[in-house]
Amino acid sequence: MVRTMGDTMNIGRAAKLSGVSAKMIRHYESIGLFPKPLRTNSGYRIYAMTDVHTLKFVKRARALGFSMADIKKLVGLWRSKTRESAQVKAMALSHIxxxxxxxxxxxxxxxxxxxxxxxxxxxxxxxxxxxxxxxxE
Amino acid sequence: MVRTMGDTMNIGRAAKLSGVSAKMIRHYESIGLFPKPLRTNSGYRIYAMTDVHTLKFVKRARALGFSMADIKKLVGLWRSKTRESAQVKAMALSHIxxxxxxxxxxxxxxxxxxxxxxxxxxxxxxxxxxxxxxxxE
DNA sequence: TTTAAAGCTTCCCATTGTGGGAAGGTCAAG
DNA sequence: CTTGACCTTCCCACAATGGGAAGCTTTAAA
Structure with missing residues (x-):
């Protein structure tokens, strides 16, 4: 395996740390909710702790009943520096x-x-x- | 078309009378919830009013949120002469x-x-x- | 009578979110 | 070097419903 710098991990570890199954992580990637990760020479996906955080974010949003489509937007807003909290609040209210x-x-x-x-x-x-x-009747 | 006796109808009419779409009627048939109906020489499904009643029954059970599997049992109990109302009640309570x-x-x-x-x-x-x-966190 | 519209047939695909499993490659420890 | 655990992709399944295509049948109008 290629030595990667820092605290990187494969999908199994990311799954354990985030609480999101490996199956789901791949699924999220396939529907574009999650960016395509780097790969080792042998094709293994490589994740960092930031990815684990994002997965936890997704998991929490799921637990609140948000749809995948909404979560995609929420992740985008979360990452955005120029977001307006009004947008997030509107989504939340609509979901309520x-x-x-x-x-x-x-x-x-x-x-x-x-x-x-x-x-x-x-x-x-x-x-x-x-x-x-x-x-x- | 073969002349059939009594008040028989094709799938479109049964759909209109029962409120269940033709698509769903075929689906119910395919999953064994609904018996395979007779066919005309040209292959059209033939229904009678009793089928319409059963479809209405199914539709009402769906509106109460019963699963297809449960509805299959409920239809069976409905048709059964030897049923015990306790069985139906148990299903209802469990569903509640x-x-x-x-x-x-x-x-x-x-x-x-x-x-x-x-x-x-x-x-x-x-x-x-x-x-x-x-x-x- | 001929023709066009409407209705029927089967078959496949999409949805939402998740899981199971197969076939095959890879890595680590014994 | 083998074994077991892990990874890869790909396909299938769930529940319930809808959409649509390709092709045949019936009906109603011209």
């Missing part, structure tokens, strides 16, 4: 909206199901208000 | 659990984001607590 909407949808489903289940005896007999409702 | 869990996850995301956004000025300056948080 999406989350709230999704929550409402799921709540509606849950509420509807709760109503149905409390009317269902849930015994050995075939009669079932849940199925009746699904089949109704 | 999943929904509630998902809701909690989304709520956590939303709450976390709300906290971050209210600390972000959102102006023309680059300083941004949201990005800082994503990059932290």
């Amino acid at each position: 909206q999406e989350l709230e909407q999704k929550i409402q949808e799921l709540k509606s489903m849950s509420e509807a199901l709760k109503k149905l289940t409390c009317h269902c005896h849930g015994d050995e007999r075939p009669n079932c208000p849940i199925l009746d409702d699904l089949a109704s | 659990q999943e929904l509630e869990q998902k809701i909690q996850e989304l709520k956590s995301m939303s709450e976390a984001l709300k906290k971050l956004t209210c600390h972000c000025h959102g102006d023309e300056r680059p300083n941004c607590p949201i990005l800082d948080d994503l990059a932290s």
Whole structure:
């Protein structure tokens, strides 16, 4: 292996340090979210700690439910010196909206199901208000 | 076209009556959720009103967030004369659990984001607590 | 009757984000 | 030098839906 300067590492180590699987790191690279890293002579990807930081950033953004497309933009803003925090805030607010909407949808489903289940005896007999409702109208 | 008895229809009409797209009807058939229908001599699928009812059933179950796998079981239970309503109720309760869990996850995301956004000025300056948080640690 | 539009068929591809696995090259330790 | 762990690329899968192409059938109008 080619000796590289400083604290560089291969994909497995970067994965361990960042908490992002090697599979995903390659995927992020393939969709252009992550820059193509240098390679050793034998073709192994080489990463530095800055890459690990970026991967952690991505991971955190994922944990907040941001889409890949949004994360691509966020990484760009993060790196940008001339960014305006208003842009980031706008993305965050818009994402909160999406989350709230999704929550409402799921709540509606849950509420509807709760109503149905409390009317269902849930015994050995075939009669079932849940199925009746699904089949109704 | 072969004259078929009674009120039979082709896939387009079944789609319109059930509210399930023709694309999806074929898909449901391909994954075994829906029985393979009879065909005309020229290969067109033939449906009856009972199929439309089943499709509506599926559509309603989807609207409640049930997975295809669950719906397959629900349709089976619906058709079964010997079903026990307890089985249906158990599926419903389990699904409610999943929904509630998902809701909690989304709520956590939303709450976390709300906290971050209210600390972000959102102006023309680059300083941004949201990005800082994503990059932290 | 002929023709054009609308509808049907199958097959393939894309989405989102993640994982599994195969086939084959590389590196490190015994 | 072998073995095992690691890397590479490439393909497939999930769930549910939609888009579209190529080609055949039915229907409605001219």
